[in-house]
Amino acid sequence: MMNLLxxxxxxxxxxxxxRRSAGASLIKVGVPLLVAVLASLSVGITVPTANGPFVFSxxxxxxxxxxxxxxxxxxxxxxxxxxxxxxxDVRRENRDKVIVIEARGLRDWNGEPLDKAVPISLKGRRDxxxxxxxxxxxxxxxxxPDRALRHLTSLPDDIARRVGGxxxxxxxxxxxxxxxxxxxxxxxxxxxxxxxxxxxxxxxxQKTWRPLDDDDDSLSFNxxxxxxxxxxxxxxxxxxxxxxxxxxxxxxxxxxxxPVVRLDLEGRSTASHWSETxxxxxxxxxxxxxxxxxxxxxxxxxxxLASPASLSLRLGTVYDKRNLPRLTVNQFEQADPKKFPWxxxxxxxxxxxxxLEQR
Numbered sequence: 001m002m003n004l005l006x007x008x009x010x011x012x013x014x015x016x017x018x019r020r021s022a023g024a025s026l027i028k029v030g031v032p033l034l035v036a037v038l039a040s041l042s043v044g045i046t047v048p049t050a051n052g053p054f055v056f057s058x059x060x061x062x063x064x065x066x067x068x069x070x071x072x073x074x075x076x077x078x079x080x081x082x083x084x085x086x087x088x089d090v091r092r093e094n095r096d097k098v099i100v101i102e103a104r105g106l107r108d109w110n111g112e113p114l115d116k117a118v119p120i121s122l123k124g125r126r127d128x129x130x131x132x133x134x135x136x137x138x139x140x141x142x143x144x145p146d147r148a149l150r151h152l153t154s155l156p157d158d159i160a161r162r163v164g165g166x167x168x169x170x171x172x173x174x175x176x177x178x179x180x181x182x183x184x185x186x187x188x189x190x191x192x193x194x195x196x197x198x199x200x201x202x203x204x205x206q207k208t209w210r211p212l213d214d215d216d217d218s219l220s221f222n223x224x225x226x227x228x229x230x231x232x233x234x235x236x237x238x239x240x241x242x243x244x245x246x247x248x249x250x251x252x253x254x255x256x257x258x259p260v261v262r263l264d265l266e267g268r269s270t271a272s273h274w275s276e277t278x279x280x281x282x283x284x285x286x287x288x289x290x291x292x293x294x295x296x297x298x299x300x301x302x303x304x305l306a307s308p309a310s311l312s313l314r315l316g317t318v319y320d321k322r323n324l325p326r327l328t329v330n331q332f333e334q335a336d337p338k339k340f341p342w343x344x345x346x347x348x349x350x351x352x353x354x355x356l357e358q359r
Contacts, residue, residue: 026082096124096170103177105133114176117209145342146356175313176200181305182329182344188316201310214274221285225261235300242307243270250339255302273308283318300326321348
């Protein structure tokens with residue numbers, strides 16, 4: 001019941017504050033004016049017939065006919081312009097396309113599909129792409145990551161087919177999902193940041209999809225370890241703690257010798273990510289850190305990322321496929337003695353296809 005109430009009030013708010021149509025606004029002004037002036041017009045029509053002329057005369061006001069006709073022309077022009085704008089907007093909306101990509105990979109659930117929660121302010125036809133990687137799922141843990149990875153490797157061709165023949169300006173993406181971090185990051189890499197993209201996340205408290213609409217709390221990453229990288233190091237372990245803590249002891253189980261660089265979010269929690277502005281800042285900090293590593297000669301990054309799904313997706317979209325180091329994203333499993341039993345090598349820095357590394 002609470003879910004239905006949340007959905008109702010969210011939809012009501014979106015409707016009240018929706019983007020207004022200029023055409024509809026013009027018609028709202030023009031029609032009452034047109035009705036009012038029609039009540040004061042003088043109209044006379046003569047139609048010749050075999051039995052003599054047929055005369056139709058309408059005069060309801062006795063006022064200034066010239067003024068009435070002038071107002072009538074203005075009102076009719078306003079209504080006509082409004083109709084033109086509405087038709088133009090409808091055609092544009094039919095041309096615009098919103099590709100909604102939802103990743104499902106942590107639990108078997110029948111929750112609300114992501115495309116049903118996309119704000120109505122985002123115009124365009126919805127096209128849902130469901131990336132289901134739940135095969136081989138046991139108690140929320142993917143035991144066959146290779147099978148899950150195969151579902152994502154075909155995604156670029158699927159996206160290319162859906163956007164084929166469309167202008168870039170007519171395409172928007174919506175990304176969201178519940179899946180292991182390496183797969184979410186890979187999804188971000190595949191989509192890239194060349195299109196307008198709306199990131200959404202699953203609110204575990206309200207049990208619904210939400211856009212990132214909270215206020216910015218101005219908290220950022222703290223960067224440490226950059227000065228401790230020995231000269232000539234080619235591989236670095238980059239630990240990003242944006243929700244839970246990435247522990248050095250766990251990292252050393254799979255990266256025993258690589259220098260460790262950390263990005264630790266101030267005041268981090270599992271609910272500290274609901275601001276679009278904040279996430280943009282965090283993504284820029286992440287990108288700046290990776291670029292700094294590249295300038296120091298690092299060619300291979302092992303990424304240990306603890307972050308909400310939407311931020312994992314975003315960091316993937318900003319990672320430059322051609323100009324940044326080779327990247328491996330590790331998957332954390334608390335119950336596994338290795339802690340990071342598998343990882344995905346991203347299709348960046350000359351790597352054409354994503355690759356699975358199992359330990």
